[in-house]
Amino acid sequence: MKRSLCVAEPAIVRAHQKCLWKFHYTPSFPLPAKTRLRFALMSHGFDEEWEIPKKANQVVLEWSSSSVTGKPFVDEDGFISYDFTLTKEIPAGEMLTIRLGKEESAATRAQMFYQRKRPFFLYIDTKGKGEFKDYDTFSIDVKGSTLHNIRVIVPSIVEKNQRFDVYLRFEDAFGNVTGLAPDDTLIELSYDQLRENLNWKLFVPETGFLTLPNLYFNEPGIYRLRLKNLQSGETYYSPPIHCYLEFPHQVFWGIFRDDPVRRNVEKDTEAALRYYRDDAGLQFFATSSPENGTISGELWKQISSQVAEFNEEERFVAFLGQTYMGENRKEGVRHIIYAKDNRPLVHKKDSKYNQLKKVYKAHIPKDLVSTVILSTLDGYAYDFEEFEPEYERLVEIYSALGSIECSKKEGNDFPVAVPGKKIGEVKEGTVRSALDRNKRFGFTAGGFDRKGDLGTLATDAGPQYSPGMTAVLATEYTRDELFNAIYQRRTFVTTGEKILIDFRIAEMPMGSEISTNVKPGLVYNRHIHGLVAGVDQISRIEIIRGGKVWHEINPKNNFFELAVDDSDLLEKVALQDPNTGNLFTYYYLKVVQKNGHTAWSSPIWVDLETKLEKVLKKVPKKK
Numbered sequence: 001m002k003r004s005l006c007v008a009e010p011a012i013v014r015a016h017q018k019c020l021w022k023f024h025y026t027p028s029f030p031l032p033a034k035t036r037l038r039f040a041l042m043s044h045g046f047d048e049e050w051e052i053p054k055k056a057n058q059v060v061l062e063w064s065s066s067s068v069t070g071k072p073f074v075d076e077d078g079f080i081s082y083d084f085t086l087t088k089e090i091p092a093g094e095m096l097t098i099r100l101g102k103e104e105s106a107a108t109r110a111q112m113f114y115q116r117k118r119p120f121f122l123y124i125d126t127k128g129k130g131e132f133k134d135y136d137t138f139s140i141d142v143k144g145s146t147l148h149n150i151r152v153i154v155p156s157i158v159e160k161n162q163r164f165d166v167y168l169r170f171e172d173a174f175g176n177v178t179g180l181a182p183d184d185t186l187i188e189l190s191y192d193q194l195r196e197n198l199n200w201k202l203f204v205p206e207t208g209f210l211t212l213p214n215l216y217f218n219e220p221g222i223y224r225l226r227l228k229n230l231q232s233g234e235t236y237y238s239p240p241i242h243c244y245l246e247f248p249h250q251v252f253w254g255i256f257r258d259d260p261v262r263r264n265v266e267k268d269t270e271a272a273l274r275y276y277r278d279d280a281g282l283q284f285f286a287t288s289s290p291e292n293g294t295i296s297g298e299l300w301k302q303i304s305s306q307v308a309e310f311n312e313e314e315r316f317v318a319f320l321g322q323t324y325m326g327e328n329r330k331e332g333v334r335h336i337i338y339a340k341d342n343r344p345l346v347h348k349k350d351s352k353y354n355q356l357k358k359v360y361k362a363h364i365p366k367d368l369v370s371t372v373i374l375s376t377l378d379g380y381a382y383d384f385e386e387f388e389p390e391y392e393r394l395v396e397i398y399s400a401l402g403s404i405e406c407s408k409k410e411g412n413d414f415p416v417a418v419p420g421k422k423i424g425e426v427k428e429g430t431v432r433s434a435l436d437r438n439k440r441f442g443f444t445a446g447g448f449d450r451k452g453d454l455g456t457l458a459t460d461a462g463p464q465y466s467p468g469m470t471a472v473l474a475t476e477y478t479r480d481e482l483f484n485a486i487y488q489r490r491t492f493v494t495t496g497e498k499i500l501i502d503f504r505i506a507e508m509p510m511g512s513e514i515s516t517n518v519k520p521g522l523v524y525n526r527h528i529h530g531l532v533a534g535v536d537q538i539s540r541i542e543i544i545r546g547g548k549v550w551h552e553i554n555p556k557n558n559f560f561e562l563a564v565d566d567s568d569l570l571e572k573v574a575l576q577d578p579n580t581g582n583l584f585t586y587y588y589l590k591v592v593q594k595n596g597h598t599a600w601s602s603p604i605w606v607d608l609e610t611k612l613e614k615v616l617k618k619v620p621k622k623k
Helices: 269-279 297-310 356-361 431-436 452-457 479-487 612-618
Strands: 005-009 012-014 021-026 036-040 059-063 066-069 071-074 080-085 096-100 115-125 134-143 149-153 157-159 164-171 186-191 200-203 209-215 221-223 225-229 235-237 241-244 250-256 284-286 317-319 321-325 333-338 368-373 394-399 442-445 469-474 491-494 500-505 513-515 526-533 538-545 548-553 559-566 583-593 598-601 604-608
Touching: 005 134, 021 115, 021 134, 036 059, 149 225, 149 235, 250 442, 269 284, 269 297, 297 317, 317 479, 356 368, 368 479, 394 431, 394 491, 394 598, 442 491, 469 479, 500 583, 500 598, 500 604, 526 538, 526 583, 538 559, 548 559
Parallel strands: 012 134, 157 241, 250 284, 284 317, 368 394, 394 442, 513 604
Antiparallel strands: 005 021, 021 096, 036 080, 036 115, 059 066, 059 096, 071 080, 115 134, 149 164, 164 209, 186 200, 186 225, 221 241, 225 235, 250 469, 321 333, 333 368, 442 469, 469 491, 491 598, 500 526, 526 559, 538 548, 538 583, 583 598, 583 604
């Protein structure tokens, strides 16, 4: 049986390259007059996607000496296609050409991300009734563009003399891996601190990535790898690496709740997970399927299966997750992260799960973590009055839509904003307001979610800010250990750069609850210590106590070791739980770099359960 021929011209392009595109189609069967053809560009018109021709008459179907202009059509998924109707019969073997753009000034650009065999579909309805079932496929290979950046993927924490691997990704301006550089390009590798004897010369590989195995540090300290392009003079640095003499935890970087344009998590879960693991260089990711009925039971099984398949110890941790749209202010929106595979999708329309309390009742603690998201946005808000501490262990303090740390009037550096839309702000939903009322949770950061009901927050302008990142302090690189660390609130977050934070009070790590019954000295002094290692110069470090900036430091360099005592009597600075009357306070760290990127540690709580008089009675009298 003869097959129709589909040839794209050009067949190989670089990301973001502008061209006059031609798609040549030679049918293996005759096409009668009135035949309808639909050319699917497979693009929504987002910035990262294939550019949509600005005028309809720039998409033309040509054959022999005839032509017809395409009529735009938008399908239910928002993809743009062009419809054509043949004015006469086309015999088998005669070539038709779909042309995008008439002249160089009307050239359209390719997508910004690389893709092998990027498909374009041509649907054919020979009856002319608009029943597009059969299709043929064109494909174009989109490769990375000119070398623009070298991304260094390294562990954030290592021990003295511990061997580790370094991964180098040679990227274009859009983050695609590329080997396109002048032939004489050499990259010089050295350390930013110490060991100046290390000096390697590297070529730019055709594959666009390199692995450097078995590096190590023989002295504790903060290190950064430096790479210099000897041709252009540009210098690139790795994120900071903290070498300890001994350290019980590792830092694992990932992202919760993200939906990048280039990979639809629901429709192609495998490609999305591969993107986060291999291209983004993350160590964990959680899906966030909507529960509004758009995910069928079969699709949920497929997503669950691929999450389970990609979850691999010591390589990549994949969490199964979903969003839950609760009642505005009373329940708000949740990103539910499951500890195990093959959990059922919880639907609000199901009477068994039409309230968050019912969802929690159907699961035991540690079966899931219910992350509060977007709690200040009216329509999606949560006032924390019915807070469930056993399940709601985390709050998304930052996402690509902004930060909910505090209100705009209180000095929010990243006020939540949706371009072109006015959305009210609910102050009770801010992180500080909830913490002041003794609601206890750790912090996470998210990206930009276009799925389900949250899709109404997506606009053509895209997200307001960069996607956030979450760092988890865990003892082992397994899903069980990462989930346990998340449950224990051992997290810190950033606005997208790998800023390293260690934050402790009386040797207790972030996420801890400390009682003065156990450590009575905390009644009159809290020793706060830790460190911050930035990717850029650190402008300021703030210690937040009880909802206000208690102490500020301006290091003006990339690294700072923190050591400070809070000697205010705990009785005088403590907050009171409005429900129980218990006295407490909390601390967390906020770090701001010169380039604007910010990081937050999860809080540490100190509970006042011992009065000062009792502490003094325990102090032995001098003879």
